[in-house]
Amino acid sequence: MNLTERLADRPMSNPRADRVRDVAGLAGRSARSKRGLFLAEGPQNAREALARHLESPCVDAVYVTGDALAQHPDITALLERVAADRAVFVRLVTREVLAAMSDAVSPQGVVVVCRSLDVPAAGILRPAPQLVAVLARVQDPGNAGTLLRAADAAGADALVLSTGSVDVYNPKAVRSTAGSLFHLPVAVGADLPELVRAARAAGCGILAADGRGDVDLDRLQDLSAARAAGAPVEDTGYDLARPTVWLFGNEAQGLSEEEKALADHRVAVPVYGRAESLNVGTAATVCLYASARAQRRAGRAHR
């Protein structure tokens, strides 16, 4: 029985059904944590969840409207392959049912129920990583998701959320990742001092993003460029091309003194204008791209 036959069977049309309530309940942290499941909503997340499932099973159920299937042939093709796995529950639903399941203000025709993907923090440090983003008590789900997407774009090996951070499986966080949650290993509930110790042992330098930091990111970038070009460069104590773990802090307070003390250097993204600072998502993107560029440049220079 192929996908079309399975789906044609009988669309779910009762928005008050128990199953609908169960799916909708995953918008809450306690239900997610208890059941080990979370919601991936919208075409981009669905696409990435299904593609990931074909490499490493993570999808529990898929609910999709006929309109969404017609509009996204690539998702239909992926779903056809995923549906061959009898452990995945795939159902056509009406728009009303999808809206009742979804946490989004504008549901986009598909909801994928996935199993939690996070890995132990120790796991992300084997083998030796080049670039890791650590979120220390970041609270806003949109910021966490944006940061995960930016870490993915910058080619980071992994993202870590410390204890006291927002739940990365919060539906708004997942939406903000635009699928990146399915791309790179994510560790949650990490103990920061322990993580930093292990990262050092794995050969990483530790940088703390800090608007009042004593090291200017532009200066690190200039020195790294000069070094890669073979120019004689004074030793500033940190080569941006090194394997690096970046620490990013809470939106309102930034990193605490204890958190900053874990780092080799406190690095400031320079503010050229009158803004007091950048927000954590944009500051982190600038930092991660600076490391990624330096590492790639050094890689080219060594070849």
Added chain:
Amino acid sequence: MNLTERLADRPMSNPRADRVRDVAGLAGRSARSKRGLFLAEGPQNAREALARHLESPCVDAVYVTGDALAQHPDITALLERVAADRAVFVRLVTREVLAAMSDAVSPQGVVVVCRSLDVPAAGILRPAPQLVAVLARVQDPGNAGTLLRAADAAGADALVLSTGSVDVYNPKAVRSTAGSLFHLPVAVGADLPELVRAARAAGCGILAADGRGDVDLDRLQDLSAARAAGAPVEDTGYDLARPTVWLFGNEAQGLSEEEKALADHRVAVPVYGRAESLNVGTAATVCLYASARAQRRAGRAHR
């Protein structure tokens, strides 16, 4: 009569008063547009609004709780000076009244009613600007605010929103700016082709941020660094140190073909990992900082 005396007069305590409803109504676009007023909420925005008022009057009214005054002596000091202006209505309010006025989920003790600050698009091009960010049909208020904050941090001369963009005075947008709305000129409702024509006449190059662009931002940065270092550099048609207007597009669709055609080049922020793209706020930050760094580096080299 000083501030403390004026404020001790009689705190507003009725959350259902007409004035409270009038202030709360500014969460809606039509009321803002009709009355030419908007809400600046929270300590950071209040601080910047009051400081701006002392240079160039923009504050209509200030509502503040006793707790907030006690907690922020710097705001109290600014308010003391602003209150000398009899045209500004300053009132102590209860927490209930403040919550009823505020659009925020967690009101932070102070709401400032400000007069619209935007300037005509033509105005921002005199004298010749170095760096301008243009938002073409950006829809999310958080993204618009984040972008304004990032443009301010990168030292941009101005920010422009095209017709069809989110209202920059949306309370969520204003909150996301963290005060930057009071720092740099903002033009709204701009006609893009007209703006680009005027910017070219003012000596600016035009770059379109486009994930599928034909020019790699890293390459432009490397060439700009080499050029500033006095190395012989092939001509790629664009020097990142030039006065530049950046165009950033809608969250879902990016820039339209017509919008991209207005630019000299379509520039991609490289994606090193598996993310499909960066979001508009983080991509724009990387682009604006790349221009700012190149311009500063060239400035140093010429000195």
